[in-house]
Amino acid sequence: MHEAEGVEETVQAVVDFALQALNCEYAGVALHAAGGRPEVPAVTDPTVAEIYHFQMAAGDGPLVQCLRERTTVLVPDTFEEKRWPEWAEKVRGLGVRSVLDVPLWTGSGTVGVLGLYGKSIDVFGPDEEAIAYILARHAAVAVATARREENLRVAVDARKLVGQAMGILMERYNLNGDQAFQVLRRYSQDTNTKLREVAQELIDSRRLPRV
Known part of the structure; x- marks a missing residue:
């Protein structure tokens, strides 16, 4: 077992x-x-x-x-x-x-x-x-x-996804780490979507989900 x-x-x-x-x-x-x-x-x-x-x-x-x-x-x-x-x-x-x-x-x-x-x-x-x-x-x-x-595995995977999504936002919009995280968090709250899912959609589509 x-x-x-x-x-x-x-x-x-x-x-x-x-x-x-x-x-x-x-x-x-x-x-x-x-x-x-x-x-x-x-x-x-x-x-x-x-x-x-x-x-x-x-x-x-x-x-x-x-x-x-x-x-x-x-x-x-x-x-x-x-x-x-x-x-x-x-x-x-x-x-x-x-x-x-x-x-x-x-x-x-x-x-x-x-x-x-x-x-x-x-x-x-x-x-x-x-x-x-x-x-x-x-x-x-x-x-x-x-x-x-x-x-723990889920949490580690989620952290990796959020990190990748933040990197995309930082490069595309010239944001720092805190600003990129706040953008993801706001979209998560506005769309009532888990932060991990918002990050995954951004990584897959290279754009944020529509509010």
Whole structure:
């Protein structure tokens, strides 16, 4: 997990390893997304994605509770589940009888949820819960690290683009660095466009976007 190149590769490694380490048929990861619905970047079967999206649309279910409260949620038998009757009926229809949702979290906060699914009842006992907890802790650190590295790469790329765009403006209009940056910033604000995108358009077209 820690050697994967990016976020998507990391979470795919998580779900693939979960199937090997635990006695379950399906696994998936939902990642917390600031200001929006959770992302579902990796599943081992379309069944998991369907279960996740059903809960997100309803705003309720074990995944939602796990993500919100950072607590492990165990459903030994979906036929006996009373907390989320609509969700239980949905997953039973997909052939799922046991569910274990484990939070992915670090000291900085919640990263996401690791979801594990079995076709039989009582698939996840104390030993499986312990293994899932350990896996989730490693996965959370790996995902958080991958996200930081990805954000850093994006930031470095953005800085390079802005620098190139500033160079074009400085040469064409005889501006200094501060003046060129202010021009880009003003266009970014006036067009409600990210500074990186304004810089990219200037580099590609050799002209500023129309306001």
